[in-house]
Amino acid sequence: MSMPPAADHQSDLRLTPTALSQFIRLDACRRFLWFQLHPQATHALQQRYGTHPRPLSPLLAEAGQRFEQEVIRTLATHHRVIELRECAPSETVTALRAVGREPVILTQAALEGCIGGWWLQGRADLIEVVRDRQGGLHALVADIKASREERLEHRVQVALYTLLLEDVSRRAGLPLQRSVGAVVHRDDARAFRTLHDPELHFDLAPYRQLALHLLDGPDAPLAEVRAADLDALPFALGTHCDGCFFNEICLPRAAERADLALIPEVSRPLRAALHAHDIRDLYALADLYMPSGAEAWQPNPRHAARLALLQRDPLLAGQIERLAARARAVLKRLDPTLDAPVLLPDAPPAPLPNRTAYPHLIELLLDLQVDDLTGGVYLAAALVRGPQEERCITRLSAAPPLPELEAALLTEFAQALETALRQVAADDAPPLHLTVYDRRAQRVGAGGLHPPYAAPSVAGGAGRLAGGAAAGASRDLRAAAGDCARSAQPTPDLRLAPCRGYCGLAARGQLRLDHRHA
Ligand code: SF4
Numbered sequence: 001m002s003m004p005p006a007a008d009h010q011s012d013l014r015l016t017p018t019a020l021s022q023f024i025r026l027d028a029c030r031r032f033l034w035f036q037l038h039p040q041a042t043h044a045l046q047q048r049y050g051t052h053p054r055p056l057s058p059l060l061a062e063a064g065q066r067f068e069q070e071v072i073r074t075l076a077t078h079h080r081v082i083e084l085r086e087c088a089p090s091e092t093v094t095a096l097r098a099v100g101r102e103p104v105i106l107t108q109a110a111l112e113g114c115i116g117g118w119w120l121q122g123r124a125d126l127i128e129v130v131r132d133r134q135g136g137l138h139a140l141v142a143d144i145k146a147s148r149e150e151r152l153e154h155r156v157q158v159a160l161y162t163l164l165l166e167d168v169s170r171r172a173g174l175p176l177q178r179s180v181g182a183v184v185h186r187d188d189a190r191a192f193r194t195l196h197d198p199e200l201h202f203d204l205a206p207y208r209q210l211a212l213h214l215l216d217g218p219d220a221p222l223a224e225v226r227a228a229d230l231d232a233l234p235f236a237l238g239t240h241c242d243g244c245f246f247n248e249i250c251l252p253r254a255a256e257r258a259d260l261a262l263i264p265e266v267s268r269p270l271r272a273a274l275h276a277h278d279i280r281d282l283y284a285l286a287d288l289y290m291p292s293g294a295e296a297w298q299p300n301p302r303h304a305a306r307l308a309l310l311q312r313d314p315l316l317a318g319q320i321e322r323l324a325a326r327a328r329a330v331l332k333r334l335d336p337t338l339d340a341p342v343l344l345p346d347a348p349p350a351p352l353p354n355r356t357a358y359p360h361l362i363e364l365l366l367d368l369q370v371d372d373l374t375g376g377v378y379l380a381a382a383l384v385r386g387p388q389e390e391r392c393i394t395r396l397s398a399a400p401p402l403p404e405l406e407a408a409l410l411t412e413f414a415q416a417l418e419t420a421l422r423q424v425a426a427d428d429a430p431p432l433h434l435t436v437y438d439r440r441a442q443r444v445g446a447g448g449l450h451p452p453y454a455a456p457s458v459a460g461g462a463g464r465l466a467g468g469a470a471a472g473a474s475r476d477l478r479a480a481a482g483d484c485a486r487s488a489q490p491t492p493d494l495r496l497a498p499c500r501g502y503c504g505l506a507a508r509g510q511l512r513l514d515h516r517h518a
Helices: 017-025 030-037 039-048 058-076 089-097 152-172 205-215 221-227 239-243 247-256 268-276 282-286 301-312 320-334 403-424 439-448 458-463 471-487 492-499 502-508
Strands: 080-083 104-115 118-131 137-145 176-185 289-291 297-299 362-370 377-385 390-396 432-436 513-515
Touching (some): 017 118, 017 205, 030 039, 030 221, 039 247, 058 080, 058 118, 058 137, 089 104, 089 152, 104 205, 118 152, 118 176, 152 176, 152 205, 205 221, 239 247, 289 320, 297 301, 301 320, 377 403, 390 403
Parallel strands (some): 080 104, 137 176, 432 513
Antiparallel strands (some): 104 118, 362 377, 377 390
16 A cells, blocks of 8 residues: 555654644644644744744653653552663564563553554553463553643543554554553642553543544545645634744744734634635734724725625624724734724723722732643742832742742742732722733632642732731732632632622722733
8 A cells, every 4th residue: 555655754754642642732723733744844934933942841841750750660669660761663562572471561662653644653651561361462551741630632642652552563463452541640749640540541442533533534634734835724823822832933924924813812713704705814804994083993995895794794793893903903013103993992991900099009910820740830920019119029939849849939929929018008908909910820829829828828928918007908808818719619710700890899899809811
């Protein structure tokens, strides 16, 4: 059978199960796949935009490696473990051939083979293999993830390793009878379950099907992306792009092309709908409305027919004027001579505080960032702004934020926050407005008010204002801490969202955890 070009293992294309797992994590972004499938063109784009491949942060890499070693050390106390980290795929085959009736655990075994016509290679964290009486091999294939939760992409990655193991076994004439999957991950910052806990094992069938859906056939995403032009692929810039290797290409390229993706609320379906009406960039979108006097906008008569069609589109109806205004606002950043509305049509009232009405107000802008692997807070930052002065506080973990380090960081941060609040307060009971950087920080902040971290948490620190210059604020903070703690489970961001708006909180004299889009 002739192979498609990508299955030629002499080619420079090296697809990995890890890359396909990242594709799923990044909201199935087709552009990410394109970069994976076009290494030379991607390299040229990196040079053009002056970017470099960004390695995994040392903090995360170190935490991941430490967890992996911990898991392997634990397994090695009761099982035979063979380390294959530096070994070639042929040595994996040799190790598999040597397996007998006693189970053996191979770590970092190199696997390479063909799935759905694509050449893939990778290293499976753990493969436990045993031979049955008839000589058949049975495998338990597992990935080790230092995160606290198991996600869809982890299981798909394991499914890809099992497909590779099958291909390797088939070519080597090894009788692989059955594979089971598992993801070993942290239960909390310290504990994890052993590879042999049946609760970790899962049926591979649906994940293999999903993996094959990505790879196999002319309509599969990989085949579609391989033949596509980068800029023809639908994409949306969003928070998921923060964790993508290629954001240093996508952002400047989107700006260069005045791409619709520069408007945050243009999702992929919305973008496809706009494309269907031949609106392909910000200029075309902005031109649908035109200035008519000071701060007034009207439909552009040149596009009357198109606007009528757009207003009948189920996805776009009612949104076009706002999207056109947004397009102008973004374009004005690129070209200051352009007219753009100062206020967006239909914009809700700003939740930002009114200093004239509340001259003693303290504003607290809070950012809390969590390490993806340990789940601990590694960055706590605040800007405390009073009537006369402001203070900036930043605490950054020097190592992976395991519980003791996280507690120390939050305690120190809370103490500094308390000091800053005292310093900027102009009277005994200043109103306080809290703004959180994004929904994630809001969730973390709410979690930080929860036991066991209640004592060193931000609210704990702010709450220690009791009896001091800002005693009134501290009462409000405690009330807010109670609200937040109650709201922190199960979906704090949803429960806290209705608390938005300074006017509402000022009237009730209570602190509310607020959220503002970055
Ligand atoms: S930066 Fe965002 S849009 Fe670009 S490839 Fe990555 S996930 Fe996709």
